[in-house]
Amino acid sequence: MAGWIFVITLVLALAAVYRPLGDYMYRVVSGSKNSVVERGIYRLVGVDPKTEQTWGVYARSVLAFSAVSILFLYAFLRFQDKLWLSLGFDAVPTHIAWNTAVSFVTNTNWQAYSGESTMGHLAQMAGLAVQNFVSAGVGIAVAIALVRGFAARKNGTLGNFWVDLTRITLRVLLPIAVLATLVFMIAGMVQNLSGGTDVTTLTGATQHITGGPVASQEAIKELGTNGGGFYNANSAHPFENPTTWTNWLEIFLLLLIPFSLPRVFGRMVGQNRQGYAIVAVMAVLAIASIALTVGFELHGSGTVPQAVGAAMEGKETRFGIPNSATFAAATTLTSTGAVDSFHDSYTAFGGMMPMINMMLGEVAPGGVGSGLYGLLILAVITVFVSGLMVGRTPEYLGKKIGAREMKLASLYFLVTPALVLIGTAAAFATGNNSTALNVGPHGLSEVLYAFTSASNNNGSAFAGITVNTPWWDTALGLAMLLGRFLPIVLVLALAGSLARQRPVPESEGTLPTHKPLFVGLVVGVTVVLVALTFLPALALGPIAEGLS
């Protein structure tokens, strides 16, 4: 019962902040005034904030920023032993540095390394955590650009990437992260630059209590739906998640922005009800998924959970099963990938749910920004499909969904399934699946989970598999890179194409996109598309395991 109240309070809290936070973010991205600090930053960067960018320029700015970020982070990790606060750790090996650089720049935060034995404090805070902020900023900026495409009246421009990135980072991410850091420190998260403290345990053994700037990194890790843990154990580690209420707060933070962005969308297109429809789709899928995950874990089927009497392997005592399962669902419904329990030891179906959440394309509510643009793509596809069914002209928010728009939307949808399925097949074809820890169907699940997580920029794992080999680091690095930037380019191309259109007035033939019928259609289209794509793969992994 307490476990369900936990979920209900999260829903209520998110509902309460939907309007105020959404309205605030709307003012941030739509206002024309720049603060003194922001003007200073534009001068330092050397950009004119008044310049409006076409989709091509916007996309090239995103790609330039991300390319420079990957190179910078790669160099940072390769030279960390020469920098301060390295704690005596060596330079990060080439393939792990590549994988990690791509991982943090793409908002994935897949970790082929173990934080406490690989990364110095400077690499963590000035290398990795900076990307926690800006990769989140990039995601939101792209989503805003797409919405501008819907809202535009034939001017063809999508705003200015540098302005969007700066404002979102400084006015949305940083203030909330500052507040969260303070609260986390009060809860007991560590925040220091020390190499740790050696203690003598009650039985006379030595234990090394680790240090680090954890609280400040933890805040943005959840808020930016990044998920990369300071330590290997991620949010299961008491220093990253000390109490039962920080556990609630972390889930709240990782859902906060994705669930509020539909409000920004509604405001920008001038119809709040359109935002409500989108958030309703997200909420229906999310609540169903959380309920199923918690249900499967509480039921505890499978040989080991039955021998134990509960699915407690890989879970912390203080969180217990229902709250851990809620975290697992929330972290994969968004693109976070932080974990407060280890998914690999979940029951077969309980462990399948995180996979399905990611396979949905992380749209319920999805990553910061990426969730909104992913769901708007699905809405476009739904408008088109229902247009075919009833013979109506497909249009969405006054913009015609023509051949070009549909091609872009379909390509968007195809990117991640292609990466996931081809990647998984390649791992088996080359024998690299042998690094899986578990055998049988669960071994396949570990490989499938890895590519699903990387391609959808989630970052959580069935962590038994060993992935710090050159093949895995390279393959998953490519999956993350393509899974992030191909969709972004397609979204911005779609935005550009929409922005060039003059809006058509609503007619009797227009499908209303703010009614429950449309919400149901989008949910249906999403579930059917994902089921058709992934059911065969799931049948070989978790379903085979669960039914054996």
Added chain:
Amino acid sequence: MRLPAWLSQHIAALRALLVMTVLLGLVYPLAFVLIGHAPGLSGKAEGSVITVGGTKVGSSLIGQNFTDADGNPIPRYFQSRPSKAGDGYDPDSTGASNLGPESVVDTLSDNPDDASQSLLTQVCSRSLAIGKLEGVDGSRPYCAPDGVGAVLAVFYRDGFTGPVTRAVSVNETGQTFLQTYAGVTVEPAKPGVDYVAEGGVVTPIRGNAPAKPVIPADAVTASGSGLDPNISVAYADLQAPRIARERSLTLDQVHKLIKEHTDGRALGFLGEPAVNVLELNLALDGKR
């Protein structure tokens, strides 16, 4: 001189990244490191380290082993959960077992480096050991009396169907937990043989252990972090008679201490009630 557009774009990107790195990568975290020195926060920011008589004995947030040098439980202390962090509760090597719900077949080998226990056998052997230590019934479903997973590789005439032709107890090399299965004598396993690859169908045997074992779930499972500072109230209560005996305390005194070091659900619905093992043991030693 005018730079080509692609070049000026990348220069702007680099400048933006450097500005953000200074602001978000240095100013923001370092400001909080400074704030961490504030009275009331500094202990937490440094890791909630507990000092007893000038000696640092641990962190109230991080679990410890209460075992001797050979890894055997020290009976006068409450025991923590099993841990997969290094050799147990090693903060430099945090993590979980990552073994799945159907991890039931051990890898048997004469060379201990090649052998590995399935999750089921780990659970069964822990349960057996705790049962002995606490003097209670350590049996569990799917566990053989000798503390390994009760699992057969069953061979059928036609693959998955037809009469049973052979049955091997895959986790046992000596005495088997079942004499016969479907009329066939159960053989012990030979190290190094992969019975699944040979066509055996993995068949866990439920046995007749109670569905709700005496020893609670957290006592036989490893946590996600490997640093879990807590045990369940049920596991603390199970250990209470031993502690009372070892320390010449009454059971009531021990239960009172357990209660004092139990965190209930925050706000009545967050998480689960949990007992902080290190603080409880310090209290037993009269140091807390």
